[in-house]
Amino acid sequence: MSEADLRDxxxxxYLLYFEDGIADIAGGLVVLLFGLGMFFDSSTLFIFNWMPxxxxxxxxxxxxxxxxxxxKFSPERQRRISKSMIILFIAGTLSLLLGVVAYLxxxxxxxxxxxxxxxxxxxxxxxxxxxAFALIAILFEVKRFYGYAALVFSGWxxxxxxxxxPGLPVAVAGGTITLIGLALLASFLVKYPxxxx
Amino acid sequence: xxxxxxxxxxMDAIDRLDRVIHEPARLKIMTQLYVVESGDFVYLMRTTxxxxxxxxxxxTKLEEVGYIEVIKEFVERKPVTMxxxxxxxxxxxxxxRKNMAQAIESTD
Numbered sequence: 266m267s268e269a270d271l272r273d274x275x276x277x278x279y280l281l282y283f284e285d286g287i288a289d290i291a292g293g294l295v296v297l298l299f300g301l302g303m304f305f306d307s308s309t310l311f312i313f314n315w316m317p318x319x320x321x322x323x324x325x326x327x328x329x330x331x332x333x334x335x336x337k338f339s340p341e342r343q344r345r346i347s348k349s350m351i352i353l354f355i356a357g358t359l360s361l362l363l364g365v366v367a368y369l370x371x372x373x374x375x376x377x378x379x380x381x382x383x384x385x386x387x388x389x390x391x392x393x394x395x396x397a398f399a400l401i402a403i404l405f406e407v408k409r410f411y412g413y414a415a416l417v418f419s420g421w422x423x424x425x426x427x428x429x430x431p432g433l434p435v436a437v438a439g440g441t442i443t444l445i446g447l448a449l450l451a452s453f454l455v456k457y458p459x460x461x462x
Numbered sequence: 463x464x465x466x467x468x469x470x471x472x473m474d475a476i477d478r479l480d481r482v483i484h485e486p487a488r489l490k491i492m493t494q495l496y497v498v499e500s501g502d503f504v505y506l507m508r509t510t511x512x513x514x515x516x517x518x519x520x521x522t523k524l525e526e527v528g529y530i531e532v533i534k535e536f537v538e539r540k541p542v543t544m545x546x547x548x549x550x551x552x553x554x555x556x557x558x559r560k561n562m563a564q565a566i567e568s569t570d
Contacts, residue, residue, distance in 0.1 A: 334507070335504070335537060
């Protein structure tokens, strides 16, 4: 049993906590609501699109921990997780600021959101959103999030290439991620039932 | 060093293997606890594939020799029984790995 084997064991243990699909569902719903908000030009959906993130930890506590137990990772891993959370928080705050700027645009103070979205700024939003998924992939070592990053970015890119309402491809990308998350969750629930006392 | 002396050293490495850890189920438990700081009973059941009863009996054995310890903690105001390797357990596991590597090397 080499050092590499032990590192691999630690990594597999850590990744077990991402097999539940909850992060995918939360992230997917955020993108889905954002896309629908754009499609229907609804400021309400924009305001509430980050709300699925609120359910992340409660769901982890109710679904994941009873099934695969509670673990304290090595200090090195804990440091890495804390650092990742800080970086994600900063990235999230910056994205939120960008969102606020766009939201103010809805009211027509600076610019109209629809017009704003129709311009190349769509790609900026796409890049920020895709970067958030890529960050999760890098920081938390969950490789499927690289795929989500590409999917989300392509959702923002499509209106430049095809005649399609902006927002719809983003919603489709978000819906796809949510469905993948739900499939992972279903498989997780079957694979790891709550152990009997 | 002669071939005979080499063989004797290899045999020594096998003799030095810690029999408490050498049992497959206990080796799994020690490995899983080595890679984390601590974990609860369910975590060990999931990662080792052992049943509750089986795991419990091996845990008792490891606790008796002082390789693991049970800690009561509060996580979000709920009591959780956590298990972790003691310093003695970590040293024993490292020693076991070293001896096992030597024993395997000798068969190459």
